[in-house]
Amino acid sequence: MSASEREVDAVATPKARAGRAAALHRRAEAAATAAAGILDEIRPAPADHHRQYELAERLRTAADVAAPGWAGGSLESLTATTPPGDGLPPLVRVGTAAPLDDARFPALVPLLGSCHVTLDADASDARVAGLLRALLLRVFAATPAGALLARAVDGGSGETFAGYAPLADAGLLPPPATDLTGMRAVLAEAEQWVAAGTARQRGHDRTLLLVVAALPDGTTTADLDRLAGLAEGGPRAGLHLVLAGWPDGSPLPRATAVTVRTAYALVADPPGVGFGSPGAEPPGGLNSPVFLDEDPPADLVAEVCARLVRQIEDGSRLSLGDLLPADGFWAAGSADGLSTTVGDAAGRPVSLGFTELTPHWLVSGRGQAGRSAFLTAALFGLAARYGPDELVLYLADLADGESFVEFLQTERDRSWVPQVRAAGMAADREYVADLFGELEAELRRREEASRRAGGQRYAELRQHQPLPRIVCVVDNFPLALRERDRLAADLLARLDAVARAGRSYGIHLVLAGEGDLGIGGPRDPLLGRFPVRVALPGGSAVLEPANDSAAGLPVGSAVVNTAGGLGGPRGATRGHERMIRFPDPYEDPDFLAGLRRRLWEARGESAPPVVFAGFARPLLANDPRHRAALAGRAHAPAVLLGRAVDVRRSTVTVPLGPGAGRNLAVLGRDEEAERLLVTAVRSAAAAHPAAARFVLAPLANGSAEPAGVLAAELAGRHRVETVDVAGLRTAMESDEPGYLVVFGLDVPDATELPPDLLRTLLLEGPPTGRHLLGWWRTPAPLAGLLGPEGEVDKLTAVAVTDVPGGRLEQLFDRPVWWRPQPGRAVLWDGPDEQGTVFVPFGAAETATARIEPDPRATDRAGEGAA
Numbered sequence: 121m122s123a124s125e126r127e128v129d130a131v132a133t134p135k136a137r138a139g140r141a142a143a144l145h146r147r148a149e150a151a152a153t154a155a156a157g158i159l160d161e162i163r164p165a166p167a168d169h170h171r172q173y174e175l176a177e178r179l180r181t182a183a184d185v186a187a188p189g190w191a192g193g194s195l196e197s198l199t200a201t202t203p204p205g206d207g208l209p210p211l212v213r214v215g216t217a218a219p220l221d222d223a224r225f226p227a228l229v230p231l232l233g234s235c236h237v238t239l240d241a242d243a244s245d246a247r248v249a250g251l252l253r254a255l256l257l258r259v260f261a262a263t264p265a266g267a268l269l270a271r272a273v274d275g276g277s278g279e280t281f282a283g284y285a286p287l288a289d290a291g292l293l294p295p296p297a298t299d300l301t302g303m304r305a306v307l308a309e310a311e312q313w314v315a316a317g318t319a320r321q322r323g324h325d326r327t328l329l330l331v332v333a334a335l336p337d338g339t340t341t342a343d344l345d346r347l348a349g350l351a352e353g354g355p356r357a358g359l360h361l362v363l364a365g366w367p368d369g370s371p372l373p374r375a376t377a378v379t380v381r382t383a384y385a386l387v388a389d390p391p392g393v394g395f396g397s398p399g400a401e402p403p404g405g406l407n408s409p410v411f412l413d414e415d416p417p418a419d420l421v422a423e424v425c426a427r428l429v430r431q432i433e434d435g436s437r438l439s440l441g442d443l444l445p446a447d448g449f450w451a452a453g454s455a456d457g458l459s460t461t462v463g464d465a466a467g468r469p470v471s472l473g474f475t476e477l478t479p480h481w482l483v484s485g486r487g488q489a490g491r492s493a494f495l496t497a498a499l500f501g502l503a504a505r506y507g508p509d510e511l512v513l514y515l516a517d518l519a520d521g522e523s524f525v526e527f528l529q530t531e532r533d534r535s536w537v538p539q540v541r542a543a544g545m546a547a548d549r550e551y552v553a554d555l556f557g558e559l560e561a562e563l564r565r566r567e568e569a570s571r572r573a574g575g576q577r578y579a580e581l582r583q584h585q586p587l588p589r590i591v592c593v594v595d596n597f598p599l600a601l602r603e604r605d606r607l608a609a610d611l612l613a614r615l616d617a618v619a620r621a622g623r624s625y626g627i628h629l630v631l632a633g634e635g636d637l638g639i640g641g642p643r644d645p646l647l648g649r650f651p652v653r654v655a656l657p658g659g660s661a662v663l664e665p666a667n668d669s670a671a672g673l674p675v676g677s678a679v680v681n682t683a684g685g686l687g688g689p690r691g692a693t694r695g696h697e698r699m700i701r702f703p704d705p706y707e708d709p710d711f712l713a714g715l716r717r718r719l720w721e722a723r724g725e726s727a728p729p730v731v732f733a734g735f736a737r738p739l740l741a742n743d744p745r746h747r748a749a750l751a752g753r754a755h756a757p758a759v760l761l762g763r764a765v766d767v768r769r770s771t772v773t774v775p776l777g778p779g780a781g782r783n784l785a786v787l788g789r790d791e792e793a794e795r796l797l798v799t800a801v802r803s804a805a806a807a808h809p810a811a812a813r814f815v816l817a818p819l820a821n822g823s824a825e826p827a828g829v830l831a832a833e834l835a836g837r838h839r840v841e842t843v844d845v846a847g848l849r850t851a852m853e854s855d856e857p858g859y860l861v862v863f864g865l866d867v868p869d870a871t872e873l874p875p876d877l878l879r880t881l882l883l884e885g886p887p888t889g890r891h892l893l894g895w896w897r898t899p900a901p902l903a904g905l906l907g908p909e910g911e912v913d914k915l916t917a918v919a920v921t922d923v924p925g926g927r928l929e930q931l932f933d934r935p936v937w938w939r940p941q942p943g944r945a946v947l948w949d950g951p952d953e954q955g956t957v958f959v960p961f962g963a964a965e966t967a968t969a970r971i972e973p974d975p976r977a978t979d980r981a982g983e984g985a986a
């Protein structure tokens with residue numbers, strides 16, 4: 121075995137197959153040479169044509185084995201779907217040897233894994249340019265994506281490898297060096313490669329190919345010496361050279377020289393092996409003219425490049441697992457801040473977190489830009505590092521749909537991420553306002569604790585009391601500000617309070633959505649409280665206008681900036697900004713579910729999150745207060761109407777104590793209003809400690825049926841009478857305690873009841889155990905009951921469905937903000953200006969609870985509110 125054969129074997133040991141193929145080819149070549157020896161001179165053609173055809177045939181067969189597919193097939197036979205080999209091709213085709221016009225076989229030379237190739241002409245010769253492009257295509261396409269890297273020098277046109285530009289982004293072939301400085305940088309890189317590859321003994325796990333299409337002007341002998349040095353030491357370290365324009369007469373070590381003649385080329389002996397007959401005197405070379413490979417079709421080049429890029433991207437894709445801590449779950453403390461890996465930049469993990477300096481984040485991206493993916497991945501990174509004693513999460517999304525389900529209990533999987541305290545999906549603006557209100561209240565508690573402790577800072581306070589950091593994420597935040605009304609102003613005021621002081625008390629905000637998130641112009645101080653900006657594709661608006669670093673980002677990447685979106689000089693390294701790639705956590709749902717379950721199993725005492733789903737209907741039957749009442753544990757007589765649009769999912773209750781005005785007026789034209797009255801009666805009946813009297817007056821058209829159902833339902837426990845207007849009047853005049861339930865107090869018959877009678881009942885009934893539960897479809901008759909001093913809250917609590925705020929002013933004697941929406945109602949109970957927006961209980965059979973929260977969560981929420 122020759123030295124170079126040993127070398128080939130040493131490098132190719134894992135690729136024994138390729139090695140065997142190479143040996144086979146060498147034998148085939150030897151045979152060819154023997155044949156060539158007999159042929160003697162190529163032209164004129166020797167007499168024994170028959171022998172030549174036979175040899176060419178055998179060589180073709182041998183080449184098929186030694187250099188199959190991309191390495192040796194004719195370019196016409198190759199398509200983008202031709203698969204790569206499973207390692208480096210040891211031999212590669214440079215053209216077609218044609219000892220006779222019609223006796224042809226592939227001309228192969230050893231390259232990757234063993235040798236180099238030189239050409240005496242450079243790429244200014246179109247044939248050379250074509251061959252270089254063909255060669256590059258063959259070696260890249262034949263090698264598994266990523267196993268081969270290339271560097272190019274093109275001191276001529278600089279355009280020789282233009283078709284390969286897509287490989288630059290995948291890191292396979294950077295744009296070629298076109299001048300001396302560029303070439304020297306490439307040489308330095310190659311020298312480093314050789315030094316590192318040699319030092320590590322095992323060599324690189326990848327191979328580097330350096331292709332010179334043309335030496336740049338001014339190339340010195342010292343540069344050529346460097347190339348020769350690389351040729352000498354390169355193969356051992358996985359570096360190979362293809363040098364075009366290499367001066368004739370100074371053979372490059374370990375290289376096969378190709379000499380370009382007018383009509384054909386000549387291929388010299390590869391190092392250590394001879395094409396010539398054994399014992400022939402060098403220079404022998406392949407005793408046949410060789411027609412160099414021509415330019416490969418541009419489409420083919422483009423398709424192969426696209427395949428490689430795709431495979432590199434797939435192969436280098438991050439997974440959620442890459443963001444998780446190496447040192448196990450919940451090992452980190454949050455006293456000084458939170459930090460997690462959010463992605464990687466150039467193969468290095470990039471951390472981002474919440475500290476006093478980087479307290480709040482803005483995350484922007486257009487739809488389908490991976491916003492949920494980024495947030496989910498970052499939140500799981502945090503949840504894996506910080507246990508529930510260190511971190512509490514509040515999650516809200518204003519857009520329709522089921523968000524954050526990965527963190528919450530579902531019908532299929534009852535586990536949850538234990539740091540999550542509450543989540544609002546398809547959340548109303550009121551939900552977000554309440555959420556900010558809760559955070560503000562917590563902030564005040566922490567401020568107060570600090571004051572009591574003599575002005576201790578957050579980190580010090582934590583030494584003697586549990587104060588987890590809080591991260592509150594609101595996705596699709598711009599929807600909270602789509603109307604600039606009082607609610608929006610309120611919400612912004614709370615947001616500002618939390619953003620301003622939260623940083624010092626471990627309360628952090630992440631606002632996400634499209635565009636600039638609508639929180640003020642560049643000079644708005646609120647914007648300045650969010651120094652961390654994450655721009656996903658289409659999210660440049662959270663960066664400074666002059667900062668275009670997020671332009672053209674692909675999905676799966678983001679610009680992370682910790683200086684309020686500030687840019688910097690183009691191309692300069694910016695300490696405050698990184699372009700990252702982040703994983704798609706939905707890619708592997710099993711992994712995500714497994715992660716959630718592992719966190720859940722470690723949860724200790726943590727209760728499930730309280731979930732508000734804007735699209736779901738709560739059911740009276742599931743309500744914790746109602747269930748307690750049914751079980752004989754009622755707190756006090758009361759009606760229950762629904763669940764508030766708030767973080768705790770409080771049960772919306774109207775207590776029916778002995779105070780004046782403890783009645784319920786339902787106001788609205790729709791079925792919702794009627795249903796509210798029915799629910800009110802049902803819940804009052806359950807909450808009433810003993811048997812009570814219910815007088816039902818179904819005055820409105822169509823109300824006989826619901827009244828009948830109610831009567832049947834209540835009859836078991838209570839005394840029920842169903843009456844007409846006259847009967848109602850009698851009941852109103854009687855002192856007997858009980859509930860007067862009136863469907864349609866605005867029907868003409870009812871409006872003829874003496875107003876004083878009704879007014880007196882509202883004022884004086886409750887102290888004697890008489891309560892009115894009435895339904896009005898228009899506000900005027902109810903407003904007509906008000907005395908000169910107004911103040912409807914002295915008469916009754918008012919629940920409104922589809923009557924807009926403008927029409928309620930006559931009743932409340934002040935501007936009222938209420939815009940009716942399906943599935944929502946508002947309750948005014950007492951002088952509170954704003955009212956409580958709530959989701960009325962649904963009728964059991966129409967319940968559309970897509971995600972019914974776990975009853976335990978429901979209980980907790982109910983108790984919290986009670």
Ligand SMILES: Nc1ncnc2c1ncn2[C@@H]1O[C@H](COP(=O)(O)OP(=O)(O)OP(=O)(O)O)[C@@H](O)[C@H]1O
Binds near residue numbers: 486488702
């Ligand atoms: N890192 C990633 N790499 C590749 N694909 C991703 C990555 N992150 C998300 N995707 C894919 O992009 C699509 C959009 O992701 P995602 O749902 O997170 O976007 P979004 O911005 O939240 O969308 P929208 O707000 O419109 O619902 C999904 O199909 C997702 O699988």
